[in-house]
Amino acid sequence: MKRLLILIFLLSAITLGSKAQIDTSSDYNQINEDGTFTTNRNQRRQQDSLGTDKEIPIGLKTWTINRFGDRTFTEPDTISHMYMNSIFTTGMRGEYNTLGNLGSPRIARIFIDRQQAPEFLFAAPYDFFLTNVEDFHFTNTLSPFTNLSFNTCGNRTNGEDHFSAKFGVNAGKRIGLGFKFDYIYGRGYYSNQSTSHFNYTMYGSYLGDHYQAHLLLSTNHQKVAENGGITNDDYVARPEIFNESFESTEIPTVLESNWNRYDNHHLFLTHRYSLGFKRKVKMTEEEIKARKFAMEAKKDQKAREEKEEAMKKARMNGEDLDEAEYDKKAANNPTFGGRPDDAKIAGIEPADTTKPANNRIAVSNKEQLDSILAAEKTAAEDTMWLKNEYVPVTSFIHTLEFNTNRRIYQAYQTPDGFYQNTYDITERLLPDSVFDKTRFYNIKNTFALSLLEGFNKWAKAGLKVFASHEMRHYTLPGQLGPATYRENGVFIGGQLSKTEGKTLHYNALGEFGVAGDDAGAVHLSATADLNFKLFGDTVTLAASGFFNRYRPSFYYRHYQGRHYMWDIDADNIIHSRIQGILSWAKTRTNLRIAIDEIKNYTYLGQSYEINEKYNRLNNQVMARQCDDAISLITAQIAQDFTFGPLNWESVLTYQKSSKEDILVVPRFNVYTNLFLRFTISKVLKCDFGADARYFTKYYAPDYAPGLGQFTVQEGNSKTKVGNYPVVNVYANFHLKHTRFFVMMSHVNEGLSTGNYFFTPHYPLNARILRFGLSWNFFN
Structure with missing residues (x-):
């Protein structure tokens, strides 16, 4: 009995060392009809032993x-x-x-x-x-x-x-x-x-x-x-x-x-x-949620990398900023630490829509531009939620x-x-x-x-x-x-x-x-x-x-x-x-x-x-x-x-x-x-x-x-x-x-x-x- 309890303790210690557990009673979890165990976001963020954020994917299928x-x-x-x-x-x-x-x-x-x-x-x-x-x-x-x-x-x-x-x-x-x-x-x-x-x-x-x-x-x-x-x-x-x-x-x-x-x-x-x-088939709701989350995570990761790069450049220019100061300056000045075209995105510099560029269609007014952009967005979204099966x-x-x-x-x-x-x-x-x-x-x-x-x-x-x-x-x-x-x-x-x-x-x-x-x-x-x-x-x-x-x-x-x-x-x-x-x-x-x-x-x-x-x-x-x-x-x-x-x-x-x-x-x-x-x-x-x-x-x-x-x-x-x-x-x-x-x-x-x-x-x-x-x- 003593040896068995020691074995249980060791296995528990090994498993607990990873610091990742699933909450099976939470409102965020469910067991689907096909046996899939998922959360609302399919992943969640925890802190590792060093205090950094990491994404822990959660999901289990059995058959x-x-x-x-x-x-x-x-x-x-x-x-x-x-x-x-x-x-x-x-x-x-x-x-x-x-x-x-x-x-x-x-x-x-x-x-x-x-x-x-x-x-x-x-x-x-x-x-x-x-x-x-x-x-x-x-x-x-x-x-x-x-x-x-x-x-x-x-x-x-x-x-x-x-x-x-x-x-x-x-x-x-x-x-x-x-x-x-x-x-x-x-x-x-x-x-x-x-x-x-x-x-x-x-x-x-x-x-x-x-x-x-x-x-x-x-x-x-x-x-x-x-x-x-x-x-x-x-x-x-x-x-x-x-x-x-x-x-x-x-x-x-x-x-x-x-x-x-x-x-x-x-x-x-x-x-x-x-x-x-x-063949192309439409994703299920769970798959769409998972892809949206992955896109958000990828976007967040890219933003973090850009912030780190901008702070690195600022330090090279002799300006020592912490994250709070950086975020404050970026909020007041959209071009701060951003890409060269961030000003256009923010509306500081109006885009010239009268000239054709990169073989794109030339437009003469805002209504025509909005119509084209809406059509492109709809087509992109329709394609986005399809998968190869x-x-x-x-x-x-x-x-x-x-x-x-x-x-x-x-x-x-x-x-x-x-x-x-x-x-x-x-x-x-x-x-x-x-x-x-x-x-x-x-x-x-x-x-x-x-x-x-x-x-x-x-x-x-x-x-x-x-x-x-x-x-x-x-x-x-x-x-x-x-x-x-x-x-x-x-x-x-x-x-x-x-x-x-x-x-x-x-x-x-x-x-x-x-x-x-x-x-x-x-x-x-x-x-x-x-x-x-x-x-x-x-x-x-x-x-x-x-x-x-x-x-x-x-x-x-x-x-x-x-x-x-x-x-x-x-x-x-x-x-x-x-x-x-x-x-x-x-x-x-x-x-x-x-x-x-x-x-x-x-x-x-x-x-x-x-x-x-x-x-x-x-x-x-x-x-x-x-x-x-x-x-x-x-x-x-x-x-x-x-x-x-x-x-x-x-x-x-x-x-x-x-x-x-x-x-x-x-x-x-x-x-x-x-x-x-x-x-x-x-x-x-x-x-x-x-x-x-x-x-x-x-x-x-x-x-x-x-x-x-x-x-x-x-x-x-x-x-x-x-x-x-x-x-x-x-x-x-x-x-x-x-x-x-x-x-x-x-x-x-x-x-x-x-x-x-x-x-x-x-x-x-x-x-x-x-x-x-x-x-x-x-x-």
Whole structure:
């Protein structure tokens, strides 16, 4: 902890040394719809350490990219609302089940929010820490940007710490560079559940007229201690039945000296070359403001240089003037220190307009001169507010992805009878230890040809055709040494999209496996949104859907380790979804309805026995596939209200599965947030309130430590969780460029039935006081 605080201090000192910061709460700042962060003048004047004036440009754009390098502008992470909940592994609205500790594995309770299982299955539970390429924010900034964030609770024995640092800088207008550092250390309020995650990411982008490129390099190291849950849920659910009270660290757990370790390294490169043409277009209001300011700044700079030159000449002539004396003389005598023609400009010497000069038109009266000057001024202004825009018509795109992953399950102590099966695997450190190691790497190349949207008035949509090849390599422990497997897949596809305009947008994509192990795979998806005015405000109707036919992940089909082994001939999963969304900004209402249909749903099933001494016996995990079609309906409504300073935000979700023993989801999931919003001393913005998350009882997914995966409960020891609200009380602040909060999480612990489990046998943390800080710098 001490070393972490020293690191924070050093980084803060380095950043503060530049003396340039952005005021995100000022009336001069705004975040535009395209993600641009600007001020009214786009620059401001400050004094440096020597007391001289300098212009510090301020502006930030952020965006995400897809596998074709298409940019989608996003909002910079500077909003204070709900900042206090961004620290939780359970999600912004408590919609994830976790093992309780910071950085522990998690799974979404809302099925339509779950992502398709990645090829490296063991990374799936860590999406809180791992960032997909499609979600990473690239930056373009007018001055170096730094963000430092830190939140903490507890002490050296059981606390949680999360520190992150982000930095972005530009080398000219076209090149953006930066890095991200992320570190999580959750010591855990229960025994043998610590987490330690490290991420370092570097990124760069080049945005030229003809050539564009995005590069992303990241490395992740993760370590999770596995305790198998507490032995007896009554320690938490019914503590009154015991003769003595127990601290959370004193409650016995099933396992000790067991760890899951993960190493991940990723490289992503997408670049394109575009052919097109240039055209004159009118500047936007922000661009006009920026140019006017630049012209004013240039004029001021020229005036300062002329003043310095005039004062220098005066000193050479023996006249020692300070700036005040100079300004006084210049005000009384326009020719003092000025250019030779300043007198004419000031009106001291009338201009002769009867003679033609420099091939200019001769005029005979003032009215004719004024008419010509007005026409020239209008023509100059019309030209001044135009800019050259390069319009790409055709792009040639290449994307390279390279990923390496390694997972190790290491156990030095295992209770007698814990596992049902034991297999002869050579990789182990001691005769009775477990050392299951699996490796995975893949290389994927995608080539695309794109006709871009909007290059003329008839090009209402963009069109892409593409082909990709992926090679995947797997290594598992075997009886005679490591066993290796290799797969290949070739896909072709196309995309039709419309992203410009305000009324209608759509995107349709089709991808088909034509060769290799993925032959026969189909991925079809489409989204559309319609925006129209109703009662003076905008209503958005959006629809989306997909149809996917694909082989289950390799690790669903084949796995072998010290205690788990399966090899199934799995059929293709067929999954379709139709979803509709209604959003009305006037009433702050969002309604979402989705219907899923899944055939050959593939999952992991886990069973074990609990004896009278609360020992776990005969643990078994197997991959399963349900031949029957499973349907799932989801309805969700989000509604916000404001009554003066009082705000109330709620999200209610209903889910109904046709196979509740296989595709398990809670019937109802609720999040509600009630808070007062006010300002202290006109500068400190404050949200003070309480929020709660709740879901109905259900057989939630269990957790298998030996695989690091969530599983469907099977056997006679199934356990329900839920029907317990978790309430947090918080004060969330925003002061200029700083966000910070103070929170008491799980404030209702001990006030109601103590059945606070999100995952069977893994209790949540009790009442904890938390602090968090996020500081943005532009320098």
